Amino acid sequence: MTTLTFRQVETLDPSTQPLPRQGHASVFHKGCLYVFGGRVQGSGRIYVNDLWKYDTAQNRWEELIAADPSHMPRKRHNHSCVVEMNAIYVFGGQTVSDEYLGDLWRFDLDTRQWSELATSQPRHSHSALKHERSMVIFGGRTGLKPAVYSNEILVYDFDSNAWDSLYAGDDQNPTTVAPHPRSYTSIVQCGQYLVVFGGYWWNGKEHYFDDTFSFCLNSHEWVKLSPLRDERVPHRRNRHSVLSLPATDVGSMSGMIIFGGNYYGNRRATDKFFGDAWLFGSLMGESLTSGRWSKVTLLGDIPCPRGHHTWVNDDQDTGRTWMFGGEANRQRFNDLYEVRVEVPAV
Template identity: 25%
Template structure:
């Protein structure tokens, strides 16, 4: 890896690439569930929330992206399929070749029928089959956009927003061996992160710790973007806020970014920051950015990167996964509306990668 000082606030590091792909790419959508098994990345579901038609379309299809061949395949798995949804959490049990999917939601454009799911599903890549898991005890309440990680035979679930629009900060673990849930940190416990959804994290721990950044919560004045960084130690079972000092921190706060763990670092690309336009049918202000950041768990420092290769892209509600030391990014959209004149949403069907 070549790292050269680029400027006072950014480092030239790594290579950003727009992949040349083949096969049937996923249709326009935001925030599918994503997990990597071997050389493949699996994308499940997601939604197209079309501002121009004021309609939401939810999906439960499953795509496989072969990173060795840069090729897409639309799968036709056996078994009952999970219901269509967006904002599900997913992580891979790579030893067993399984993608685990928890939660997610469906809702109308005005959010009047917001339904958050509490079901747990497994996709067996070798068998090309879905199976719904029925744990022996009650687990987390249904929620949209939780953070999930997989480590040591357990699926960890943090946060998310419920059907009652409660922003959660509880932490649970599902043990595949015992088929049971265990609440590790209850909601509202002292020393925990604020309740939130859309926090950015990878799907694996870093040095034995679950790491997350930012997201969105409900504050006194309405929705509030967060810019705090937290680690949960799997050994001590304690949260620690590790938000760096201002000059070592990411800025400004953001949500809807795509993140992945590569080595001992957390990489974050894009996302939405405050400001922007709410025209062209958008229900809220839209302000996607193209930035790429790295959080060093060793230095506890965020660094804005300026990679070589192709230009960075402005995206939000996209997703990321790590394969063989490379971060791959999928789906999502940009937004452009000048004085009420579109095009509005600019959907992404390309695949991008970042090699640190």
């Protein structure tokens, strides 16, 4: 039985911590959780560009003030970030004036200096991860009026400071197997595959997905993993969090775990937030096409249902992860959870 055991963290100084927020981005690096930007609790839309560090050893939050506050990313939400070497990279997002951003910024954790790098096509509510010496971007919304969504896979090369596209979409070929353009989903990496579940798009009505796809980084081809037949899968949703589950030993599972998210049924008072968790996985050495979804058991200080939160792996402690913030029914959170992941070998 796969389990997530939650422990809500009470910090030593609760007066010094990030404001409640959603649509922020988080990374974990050398024993510390970093949180950048987002939409915070308040009257109207309030976006921020603050950067916070939670030190797991000291159990303290600290706001990292830029060495030059006049040169840093604008306030935003629905952006992404990754960590490489000793720097945090922040890409894209949306401003309070509904401007879509395609800028890329690097924050040096040693000098606390922000530097602006090569730009790409503006987008928000995309997802990102680090692969080798690159930052990989999937999907997102690229246009406001009319609403334009993407299923493109972009790659930023840290060494050359240049963008490229691994998959630009093929809407003219009806036989192409690829996820519908979408936003508010997340990607994880399983070996040479990127795995995507769920998400959202809008064309006058809201549409949510419950499908799972993998993209091969070698062949640049998509494969639909689920649902393929009458099988049990998570309810369609967006704004969920996702955690990579790399196989380490014979009999262990490779795949991902999702938590939370939300769904709206295009009818009044049908907005639903989820507090469940699901695992999609296959045994080490088996193809992802053999993977199946299964419900995960939740234990401990279980968070209330929510979406638009972040969930990242701890790089110092195998099996320990960190979940922060999010939103449900216009109430934003700044609660922090240590989450222990246990997936028994088969």
